[in-house]
Amino acid sequence: MQPHRPASPESFHPSDPSRAAEPVKTEPPAQNPDLASVLKDAEARLAEAEKRISSSTGPRDEPPEPADKEPPPAEAGAQTAPPAESPAAPPVEPPAKPDADLVAMLKDVEARLAETEKRAAEQYDACLRAKAETENTRRRAQEDVAKASKFAAEKFAAAILPVKDSLEAALATEGQTPEKLREGVELTLKQLTTAFESANLTEENPLGQKFDPNKHEAIGVTESEAEPNTVIHVLQKGYLLNGRVIRAAMVMVTKAP
Numbered sequence: 001m002q003p004h005r006p007a008s009p010e011s012f013h014p015s016d017p018s019r020a021a022e023p024v025k026t027e028p029p030a031q032n033p034d035l036a037s038v039l040k041d042a043e044a045r046l047a048e049a050e051k052r053i054s055s056s057t058g059p060r061d062e063p064p065e066p067a068d069k070e071p072p073p074a075e076a077g078a079q080t081a082p083p084a085e086s087p088a089a090p091p092v093e094p095p096a097k098p099d100a101d102l103v104a105m106l107k108d109v110e111a112r113l114a115e116t117e118k119r120a121a122e123q124y125d126a127c128l129r130a131k132a133e134t135e136n137t138r139r140r141a142q143e144d145v146a147k148a149s150k151f152a153a154e155k156f157a158a159a160i161l162p163v164k165d166s167l168e169a170a171l172a173t174e175g176q177t178p179e180k181l182r183e184g185v186e187l188t189l190k191q192l193t194t195a196f197e198s199a200n201l202t203e204e205n206p207l208g209q210k211f212d213p214n215k216h217e218a219i220g221v222t223e224s225e226a227e228p229n230t231v232i233h234v235l236q237k238g239y240l241l242n243g244r245v246i247r248a249a250m251v252m253v254t255k256a257p
Helices: 033-057 100-150 154-172 178-198
Strands: 201-204 216-223 231-236 238-241 244-247 249-255
Touching: 154 178, 178 201, 216 231
Parallel strands: 216 249
Antiparallel strands: 201 238, 231 249, 238 244
């Protein structure tokens, strides 16, 4: 029984060498559009990955096709051509090693990173030490200011103690003559003046000077032939501490007649 063959415009003769057996063209099965898009996306990603690998590690040899690949089966009764000799497969080279420059660059970057971390640690330690030193200096300065404010009158007190001793000695002595008593008071006054000078405490006695409202306090005004606003009489001396008025002088001032 002869197999059923499709009709052909020309008759087929097996003895004709120019009419070799042609493979039957079959339509590929319809694919799902979603699966096709996924397949294309995967192939694109694979090609991109192979491109990156080849650019970083050098050229990549394609594996040779197997030599024992069987040709597609021919139709029954058709003449089959003798198998062509497959060319010799090229030797497969091992994958290229990483570039020596890249390895050296990576080591250099790691060394710089380690050095930077070391310097950062040293700077942080120095910052902590400087902060602690600043806190200690500020604390000592506050203590010095507190001590200076508390014992500011220490020098003046040490200078004024002899004055008190002299006054007590004068009162303890009995039967003194007025001359001796006056002499003792004058010595005590000199001691007090010396104590004032050691504390930069100076007296203000503006007799005959121009009236200064910053240092003098006018108690009254009197007519005189002298120039107006002249201190003509000092009722109470004033005192300055380091040039600052701590007590204004009480004075009488002249005016034009």
